[in-house]
Amino acid sequence: PNSIGSRLTDGLNPQQREAVEYRGQALLIVAGAGSGKTRVLTHRIASLIESREAWPSQILAITFTNKAAAEMRERVEALLGEGASGMWISTFHSACVRILRREAESLGLSSTFTIYDSADQRTILKRIIKELDADTMGFTPASAQAKISKLKNELADVETFARNANMNDPQEVMFLEIFRQYTRRLRDASALDFDDLIAETVYLFRAFPKVAALYQRRFRHILVDEYQDTNHAQYSLIRELTRPVAREIVDELDAHGILVRGIADDSGAIPGASLTVVGDSDQSIYAFRGADIRNISEFERDFTGAKVVLLEQNYRSTQNILSAANAVISNNFDRKDKKLWTADGDGDPIIGYTGYTAHDEAQFVADEIESLHRAGVAYRDIAVFYRTNAQTRALEEIFVRSALPYRVVGGTKFYERAEIKDAMAYLIAVANPLDELALRRILNTPKRGIGPATETALASFAEQNELSFREAMRAADGLGLGPKVTSAITTLATVLDEAAAMLVPSAEGMAAGTNQGASKVSDVLVFLVERSGLLETLRNSRDPQDETRAENVEELVAQTRDFDRENPGATLVDFLTQVSLVAAADEIDDASGTVSLMTLHTAKGLEYHAVFLTGLEEGLLPHQMSASEPGGPAEERRLFYVGITRARKKLHLSLAMSRAQFGEVAVAMPSRYLQEIPEGLIDWRQSPGMATSRGGTQPRALNARRPGGAWGTRDRDLERFSVTRSEKPKTEWANRVTGNVRDNGDLTLEAGDRIRHSDFGEGKVTQVTGEGTKRIAHVSFDTAGQKKLLIKIAPIEKL
Ligand code: ATP
Ligand code: MG
Numbered sequence: 001p002n003s004i005g006s007r008l009t010d011g012l013n014p015q016q017r018e019a020v021e022y023r024g025q026a027l028l029i030v031a032g033a034g035s036g037k038t039r040v041l042t043h044r045i046a047s048l049i050e051s052r053e054a055w056p057s058q059i060l061a062i063t064f065t066n067k068a069a070a071e072m073r074e075r076v077e078a079l080l081g082e083g084a085s086g087m088w089i090s091t092f093h094s095a096c097v098r099i100l101r102r103e104a105e106s107l108g109l110s111s112t113f114t115i116y117d118s119a120d121q122r123t124i125l126k127r128i129i130k131e132l133d134a135d136t137m138g139f140t141p142a143s144a145q146a147k148i149s150k151l152k153n154e155l156a157d158v159e160t161f162a163r164n165a166n167m168n169d170p171q172e173v174m175f176l177e178i179f180r181q182y183t184r185r186l187r188d189a190s191a192l193d194f195d196d197l198i199a200e201t202v203y204l205f206r207a208f209p210k211v212a213a214l215y216q217r218r219f220r221h222i223l224v225d226e227y228q229d230t231n232h233a234q235y236s237l238i239r240e241l242t243r244p245v246a247r248e249i250v251d252e253l254d255a256h257g258i259l260v261r262g263i264a265d266d267s268g269a270i271p272g273a274s275l276t277v278v279g280d281s282d283q284s285i286y287a288f289r290g291a292d293i294r295n296i297s298e299f300e301r302d303f304t305g306a307k308v309v310l311l312e313q314n315y316r317s318t319q320n321i322l323s324a325a326n327a328v329i330s331n332n333f334d335r336k337d338k339k340l341w342t343a344d345g346d347g348d349p350i351i352g353y354t355g356y357t358a359h360d361e362a363q364f365v366a367d368e369i370e371s372l373h374r375a376g377v378a379y380r381d382i383a384v385f386y387r388t389n390a391q392t393r394a395l396e397e398i399f400v401r402s403a404l405p406y407r408v409v410g411g412t413k414f415y416e417r418a419e420i421k422d423a424m425a426y427l428i429a430v431a432n433p434l435d436e437l438a439l440r441r442i443l444n445t446p447k448r449g450i451g452p453a454t455e456t457a458l459a460s461f462a463e464q465n466e467l468s469f470r471e472a473m474r475a476a477d478g479l480g481l482g483p484k485v486t487s488a489i490t491t492l493a494t495v496l497d498e499a500a501a502m503l504v505p506s507a508e509g510m511a512a513g514t515n516q517g518a519s520k521v522s523d524v525l526v527f528l529v530e531r532s533g534l535l536e537t538l539r540n541s542r543d544p545q546d547e548t549r550a551e552n553v554e555e556l557v558a559q560t561r562d563f564d565r566e567n568p569g570a571t572l573v574d575f576l577t578q579v580s581l582v583a584a585a586d587e588i589d590d591a592s593g594t595v596s597l598m599t600l601h602t603a604k605g606l607e608y609h610a611v612f613l614t615g616l617e618e619g620l621l622p623h624q625m626s627a628s629e630p631g632g633p634a635e636e637r638r639l640f641y642v643g644i645t646r647a648r649k650k651l652h653l654s655l656a657m658s659r660a661q662f663g664e665v666a667v668a669m670p671s672r673y674l675q676e677i678p679e680g681l682i683d684w685r686q687s688p689g690m691a692t693s694r695g696g697t698q699p700r701a702l703n704a705r706r707p708g709g710a711w712g713t714r715d716r717d718l719e720r721f722s723v724t725r726s727e728k729p730k731t732e733w734a735n736r737v738t739g740n741v742r743d744n745g746d747l748t749l750e751a752g753d754r755i756r757h758s759d760f761g762e763g764k765v766t767q768v769t770g771e772g773t774k775r776i777a778h779v780s781f782d783t784a785g786q787k788k789l790l791i792k793i794a795p796i797e798k799l
Pocket of ligand 1 (some may be wrong): 012013016031032033034035036037038039040280283314315316472604605606607645
């Protein structure tokens with residue numbers, strides 16, 4: 001066993017090794033980015049199994065994405081040199097779905113419950129708000145959704161809210177009603193939303209100690225990655241899972257032959273599972289989803305006797321990158337100071353670039369990627385990050401033009417397409433007959449002459465007779481609807497019933513508790529899209545877009561075929577669950593040779609040889625929505641920190657001086673975070689256009705930093721103060737910066753004038769629009785074609 005042990009700790013530094021080998025009840029590993037937290041967790045699991053201290057089935061490891069879970073499982077098995085089936089390595093949501101499907105009965109839920117996504121939630125809330133006329137009070141589906149989500153993340157259900165609500169406040173009374181109806185509808189449909197998955201599992205464990213005991217006994221080692229981003233509900237789940245099982249419950253279950261006494265201690269109770277959490281407070285970027293850094297900072301108090309291991313050596317990035325990251329994050333206050341370092345040397349300088357426009361910036365990114373590629377860096381080892389999805393447009397345009405292979409992670413939204421949602425709704429309606437939302441979606445899709453009046457009639461018939469919507473459909477005969485409509489409804493009901501029959505296992509399968517004899521998911525889907533007429537309608541349509549839609553439905557069929565092949569014996573509900581739980585980061589395909597484009601939020605936990613952080617402008621980073629919120633700019637700084645620390649060797653920071661946002665071209669100001677990076681770490685390259693017009697070598701947007709030293713004087717106290725308050729952008733600084741760049745402020749142009757542009761050469765002004773600083777010259781260049789230029793800052797002169 002010694003040689004085994006050493007193989008698992010070989011190459012780890014002493015602190016990492018200590019974390020792998022520690023054997024106590026509670027272990028907290030706090031460390032900065034790239035210091036091997038995830039690696040330590042992986043080695044720790046392997047070590048527990050290899051030393052026979054745990055069976056694979058006694059391990060529960062929680063990761064942030066399904067992809068991270070799959071990777072961790074692969075690595076554990078590679079370390080062990082054999083499969084380790086029975087381990088649960090998954091996201092919080094996947095683990096909870098698994099538990100809830102097994103224990104649905106206790107909660108009065110069908111085990112085939114549907115998981116509602118954000119769009120489903122909003123559809124339901126929209127109906128409720130309309131029925132209650134709540135929109136007149138300012139409620140929107142999105143606002144109600146956010147509020148409900150927040151409550152659920154705090155484990156507050158309708159009753160809790162009702163108890164604390166101020167009944168004199170009409171707004172609260174109305175919200176309570178919305179919340180109540182929303183909860184009832186989900187319950188009636190046997191559906192759970194994302195937040196329910198966690199909250200209901202906590203509720204299950206609290207309300208049914210014997211059910212909880214099964215899991216408390218099973219999972220002897222619980223390990224959580226990215227612990228800084230757990231919210232209160234997730235924290236509570238961990239608490240429940242690590243509780244000891246009292247002797248009385250052990251006895252009671254034992255009497256039923258359910259528990260093996262093996263692991264009970266002398267007193268007859270089963271001690272709580274051991275818990276390992278790893279995290280980095282500086283990377284907490286999900287506060288808007290209720291993540292609470294206090295879960296880390298208070299870990300030692302919550303889990304008494306916890307061992308804390310700190311890791312500081314970084315194995316991912318060059319020292320230049322780390323120094324930039326350290327400098328930036330040290331501006332956040334109320335944090336434990338830690339400094340990342342590497343033994344691997346400074347590496348290349350960080351490259352900075354100030355584009356004139358977003359396109360200019362994108363061109364820089366594309367050119368750099370090409371030169372990296374020529375130097376031997378694989379496209380898949382390069383990533384481009386941005387704060388908002390809207391920023392992909394300019395990047396994609398240039399990438400397409402440059403024939404650069406790329407992929408927007410989380411951008412395809414295949415499952416959000418209407419036709420895919422339609423096809424999925426057929427599957428859902430078969431899997432969960434109570435799901436009214438799915439049934440109403442397919443009732444008249446494809447069009448079969450069932451109008452809104454009929455839909456309402458069915459709904460109220462169901463309500464009055466305490467039937468499900470599906471049962472009401474079966475009973476449509478007696479509703480006195482027209483014969484055509486009635487037959488359309490009953491035909492649909494029959495198709496669904498027949499599809500449901502395909503899912504029933506054979507007698508042998510039933511006896512063995514397997515899915516044997518049931519049709520494959522792909523067969524059921526083919527049956528549904530054909531028999532319902534969905535595919536045919538799309539194929540026969542004259543709308544050219546319907547051709548693409550038909551292809552998409554066929555693609556879904558192909559996906560179910562893959563699913564069937566890869567998951568023998570899996571059920572329709574398994575397929576639906578998998579689809580519900582895919583997250584953006586799960587889409588990253590390492591095997592494909594493409595550059596990955598993604599938001600900073602999606603980038604968490606990943607690493608790339610070369611990273612481009614784009615759009616480093618006030619309003620984008622920090623995002624304008626959070627700039628004025630308490631704690632907002634600090635959270636945005638963490639986001640910047642996460643972005644910087646994804647890079648192994650090459651980091652590029654870029655911005656554009658003008659950017660079209662919300663349909664308007666505006667002068668952009670450099671992100672306040674840029675000035676926090678020490679001078680000398682960044683090699684600023686300028687926009688080519690600016691170079692020729694100004695002749696200097698400094699990027700203009702950053703001229704202001706010289707000669708006065710690093711961005712002029714800084715008042716630390718003021719800075720700290722501003723971090724905690726609202727952290728106003730340093731407008732004076734920023735104005736100075738952009739002001740210095742170029743100010744054509746008083747340049748008066750009108751149609752007919754001839755100008756010279758540093759990039760585009762000579763041209764004629766055809767039109768001037770906008771006012772003040774936003775005046776735009778529409779120019780027809782002699783060789784460069786038509787351009788729109790922001791007069792204030794464009795590198796132009798009048799001829
Ligand atoms: P993040 O905070 O970004 O999630 P992390 O702390 O989880 O980072 P890992 O992803 O585990 O860090 O490790 C970062 C990189 O360093 C990985 O490529 C990992 O394989 C490597 N690494 C970690 N520890 C060592 C080590 N002792 N020797 C060599 N490489 C290591
Ligand atoms: Mg990690």
